[in-house]
Amino acid sequence: xxxxxxxxxxxxxxxxxxxxxxxxxxxxxxxxxxxxxxxxxxxxxxxxxxxxxxxxxxxxxxxxxxxxxxxxxxxxxxxxxxxxxxxxxxxxxxxxxxxxxxxxxxxxxxxxxxxxxxxxxxxxxxxxxxxxxxxxxxxxxxxxxxxxxxxxxxxxxxxxxxxxxxxxxxxxxxxxxxxxxxxxxxxxxxxxxxxxxxxxxxxxxxxxxxxxxxxxxxxxxxxxxxxxxxxxxxxxxxxxxxxxxxxxxxxxxxxxxxxxxxxxxxxxxxxxxxxxxxxxxxxxxxxxxxxxxxxxxxxxxxxxxxxxxxxxxxxxxxxxxxxxxxxxxxxxxxxxxxxxxxxxxxxxxxxxxxxxxxxxxxxxxxxxxxxxxxxxxxxxxxxxxxxxxxxxxxxxxxxxxxxxxxxxxxxxxxxxxxxxxxxxxxxxxxxxxxxxxxxxxxxxxxxxxxxxxxxxxxxxxxxxxxxxxxxxxxxxxxxxxxxxxxxxxxxxxxxxxxxxxxxxxxxxxxxxxxxxxxxxxxxxxxxxxxxxxxxxxxxxxxxxxxxxxxxxxxxxxxxxxxxxxxxxxxxxxxxxxxxxxxxxxxxxxxxxxxxxxxxxxxxxxxxxxxxxxxxxxxxxxxxxxxxxxxxxxxxxxxxxxxxxxxxxxxxxxxxxxxxxxxxxxxxxxxxxxxxxxxxxxxxxxxxxxxxxxxxxxxxxxxxxxxxxxxxxxxxxxxxxxxxxxxxxxxxxxxxxxxxxxxxxxxxxxxxxxxxxxxxxxxxxxxxxxxxxxxxxxxxxxxxxxxxxxxxxxxxxxxxxxxxxxxxxxxxxxxxxxxxxxxxxxxxxxx
Ligand code: ADP
Ligand code: ZN
Ligand code: ZN
Numbered sequence: 001x002x003x004x005x006x007x008x009x010x011x012x013x014x015x016x017x018x019x020x021x022x023x024x025x026x027x028x029x030x031x032x033x034x035x036x037x038x039x040x041x042x043x044x045x046x047x048x049x050x051x052x053x054x055x056x057x058x059x060x061x062x063x064x065x066x067x068x069x070x071x072x073x074x075x076x077x078x079x080x081x082x083x084x085x086x087x088x089x090x091x092x093x094x095x096x097x098x099x100x101x102x103x104x105x106x107x108x109x110x111x112x113x114x115x116x117x118x119x120x121x122x123x124x125x126x127x128x129x130x131x132x133x134x135x136x137x138x139x140x141x142x143x144x145x146x147x148x149x150x151x152x153x154x155x156x157x158x159x160x161x162x163x164x165x166x167x168x169x170x171x172x173x174x175x176x177x178x179x180x181x182x183x184x185x186x187x188x189x190x191x192x193x194x195x196x197x198x199x200x201x202x203x204x205x206x207x208x209x210x211x212x213x214x215x216x217x218x219x220x221x222x223x224x225x226x227x228x229x230x231x232x233x234x235x236x237x238x239x240x241x242x243x244x245x246x247x248x249x250x251x252x253x254x255x256x257x258x259x260x261x262x263x264x265x266x267x268x269x270x271x272x273x274x275x276x277x278x279x280x281x282x283x284x285x286x287x288x289x290x291x292x293x294x295x296x297x298x299x300x301x302x303x304x305x306x307x308x309x310x311x312x313x314x315x316x317x318x319x320x321x322x323x324x325x326x327x328x329x330x331x332x333x334x335x336x337x338x339x340x341x342x343x344x345x346x347x348x349x350x351x352x353x354x355x356x357x358x359x360x361x362x363x364x365x366x367x368x369x370x371x372x373x374x375x376x377x378x379x380x381x382x383x384x385x386x387x388x389x390x391x392x393x394x395x396x397x398x399x400x401x402x403x404x405x406x407x408x409x410x411x412x413x414x415x416x417x418x419x420x421x422x423x424x425x426x427x428x429x430x431x432x433x434x435x436x437x438x439x440x441x442x443x444x445x446x447x448x449x450x451x452x453x454x455x456x457x458x459x460x461x462x463x464x465x466x467x468x469x470x471x472x473x474x475x476x477x478x479x480x481x482x483x484x485x486x487x488x489x490x491x492x493x494x495x496x497x498x499x500x501x502x503x504x505x506x507x508x509x510x511x512x513x514x515x516x517x518x519x520x521x522x523x524x525x526x527x528x529x530x531x532x533x534x535x536x537x538x539x540x541x542x543x544x545x546x547x548x549x550x551x552x553x554x555x556x557x558x559x560x561x562x563x564x565x566x567x568x569x570x571x572x573x574x575x576x577x578x579x580x581x582x583x584x585x586x587x588x589x590x591x592x593x594x595x596x597x598x599x600x601x602x603x604x605x606x607x608x609x610x611x612x613x614x615x616x617x618x619x620x621x622x623x624x625x626x627x628x629x630x631x632x633x634x635x636x637x638x639x640x641x642x643x644x645x646x647x648x649x650x651x652x653x654x655x656x657x658x659x660x661x662x663x664x665x666x667x668x669x670x671x672x673x674x675x676x677x678x679x680x681x682x683x684x685x686x687x688x689x690x691x692x693x694x695x696x697x698x699x700x701x702x703x704x705x706x707x708x709x710x711x712x713x714x715x716x717x718x719x720x721x722x723x724x725x726x727x728x729x730x731x732x733x734x735x736x737x738x739x740x741x742x743x744x745x746x747x748x749x750x751x752x753x754x755x756x757x758x759x760x761x762x763x764x765x766x767x768x769x770x771x772x773x774x775x776x777x778x779x780x781x782x783x784x785x786x787x788x789x790x791x792x793x794x795x796x797x798x799x800x801x802x803x804x805x806x807x808x809x810x811x812x813x814x815x816x817x818x819x820x821x822x823x824x825x826x827x828x829x830x
Pocket of ligand 3: 547548549550565566568569570782
């Protein structure tokens with residue numbers, strides 16, 4: 001070969017800048033090593049990490065000493081070239097290290113710190129003709145259970161042991177084992193088979209005769225043989241069908257009889273590996289027949305997709321978007337392509353999985369970070385290894401944001417459902433990426449198409465449609481022309497004066513709920529705060545209980561009778577007496593979901609209530625259970641935070657109450673009007689989906705607010721145009737790019753000093769407007785002081801170059817020793 005690569009640049013799973021270069025030891029230079037394969041490398045004094053090869057080359061690096069790769073883990077790449085290009089883009093766009101992206105991208109089983117263990121398997125003899133160094137190693141290994149490469153290096157006092165290890169492995173005198181293999185434990189089940197002595201037709205007859213005196217044993221034998229016969233006829237049986245358990249269940253005997261037969265040498269036991277991924281059936285139905293409005297939208301999508309890489313499907317809630325996706329998915333599958341279906345929230349995957357599996361059966365895999373790592377690993381491996389378009393392959397992946405990292409082979413389409421949701425953005429840790437935007441990049445890299453779907457598009461997305469960057473298809477009516485719910489607004493200030501409020505409920509809301517309950521219909525109450533009250537205050541002296549570690553007031557939780565911090569989890573017992581003035585005048589203000597639930601239980605005593613918020617859904621199971629009970633109408637009133645607004649499809653919801661619209665709208669953020677509109681419209685969309693027109697009641701003290709008006713009229717366009725105008729005026733996206741830099745440290749002075757210096761140096765950059773440093777809304781969290789700098793980067797000022805310069809300024813700060821302890825967090829597109 002002309003240019004045998006001598007070095008590899010690797011990505012380490014650490015927050016270190018850039019790639020690191022290692023030498024390829026001689027014996028491997030001609031091996032199948034390539035970019036995307038994993039290797040283990042030493043890093044730091046005594047650590048070994050699994051690194052991914054980014055590229056191979058023969059340029060001698062400038063550093064003094066280049067270390068050797070320790071071992072090769074893969075014969076074929078586990079990460080493909082285009083995946084690594086997505087990583088490159090992510091680390092440069094979101095200003096984080098390639099290692100942070102790598103860390104987020106791979107399931108743990110593929111990236112854990114690894115220690116290669118070397119074990120002797122054969123004693124060498126004279127004809128093996130070992131060299132001195134090989135001899136030396138074998139002596140070190142003799143009598144040990146296995147040593148790691150680092151231990152071997154230490155014991156033998158030499159570093160260059162890799163070539164000897166390689167030669168000994170090739171001659172099968174030693175073997176290497178990766179701890180990685182142990183991290184991922186395949187699921188095994190105990191199985192049985194006939195021992196050799198009894199295999200064969202004659203032997204089985206003989207065995208029958210021998211066992212004829214024990215009915216139980218005969219039953220076991222017969223059940224086993226039946227199962228074997230079944231397997232021969234059918235190919236879809238898994239190892240489970242011959243499992244110990246299956247056999248004794250079929251024979252209806254206890255395990256002890258089978259145990260005895262194993263002892264007698266009739267059966268042998270062995271362990272068989274089975275996939276963790278459930279084996280799924282074929283889909284049981286075709287996609288539904290589309291209505292003419294849906295068909296028209298589908299045709300439009302096709303023509304828009306022909307001209308654009310990205311198309312927005314803007315359709316009101318319940319217009320039947322999901323059914324349209326089904327048709328599109330089927331088309332891509334028929335063309336041998338894969339589909340990625342992204343959802344903003346793990347919780348939503350349950351309903352969607354069911355819907356997809358009904359049609360596409362076992363081709364659907366679900367992938368998100370809350371899944372056990374071993375399952376994620378299996379999905380990764382299957383996608384990497386499978387031939388695409390084949391039957392039985394995983395051709396549809398339903399996932400939350402981390403699914404953009406999967407190794408697709410033939411990705412044709414990405415659907416980003418509820419594209420406006422801000423949970424697509426990862427906040428912590430880095431990479432702080434937006435899954436929608438990353439999906440668009442991913443599509444560009446694999447030449448796939450993207451559909452963004454929502455009833456309430458993100459302002460930036462809609463702007464991209466208006467400027468022609470994205471295609472646009474709109475659906476204005478619900479499926480079957482179901483009416484959108486009627487939205488009514490209650491002015492709570494007026495109502496309070498007229499004594500027409502019952503706790504937090506207006507008279508209109510109370511009577512509407514009563515009607516719904518009488519008709520056997522359901523109700524959703526939406527309040528965007530959890531807990532019981534928003535804050536507690538002493539009426540005498542104004543004292544407010546606050547968190548010790550954060551700059552926020554504590555929120556009372558009645559269930560536990562404690563005050564809790566929603567930022568750090570700190571809690572303190574609630575007392576009736578003010579610790580400052582000693583009077584008994586602590587009052588609670590505002591209300592959260594917990595209080596709402598209590599009030600509802602008093603106002604509607606017969607109703608079955610449930611609460612859906614972070615406090616009641618700590619586990620995936622509890623979330624699913626709550627939703628299922630509501631779906632089955634085992635609950636009449638569901639009280640919840642924005643969790644109830646997410647694309648769930650309920651059939652029997654008559655009334656939706658939006659308890660406190662003001663809290664949302666007054667939140668100090670440039671997106672708060674947009675977010676309030678989206679939230680209120682989405683929650684409203686839960687009303688009246690199948691049976692008759694729903695009713696939405698918005699309680700506010702600002703009934704004339706334009707956002708409320710837009711929700712009432714379901715008028716996205718008016719919201720869009722007023723918001724766009726505001727953003728143009730004040731310079732917010734889409735008219736500029738935002739970047740937020742947060743500085744964090746336990747010493748307030750240090751944070752103040754460093755943030756001021758950083759802001760000063762950033763001020764000098766052309767094309768940037770620097771705002772701050774300022775304390776964020778909550779300026780201390782978990783004992784750490786925070787300060788924010790907001791940078792507006794003008795459009796057309798060369799984003800890449802500007803970011804690089806900002807990066808340099810930050811690096812200049814962190815280079816200074818006294819300032820190093822301050823954590824600097826960069827959030828692009830916050
Ligand atoms: P969206 O995704 O726009 O909110 P969905 O696709 O979930 O809307 O449709 C809303 C409801 O209407 C669902 O229960 C769905 O099964 C039903 N639906 C939509 N289109 C059809 C159709 N063509 N035939 C039968 N049912 C449909
Ligand atoms: Zn007091
Ligand atoms: Zn706190």
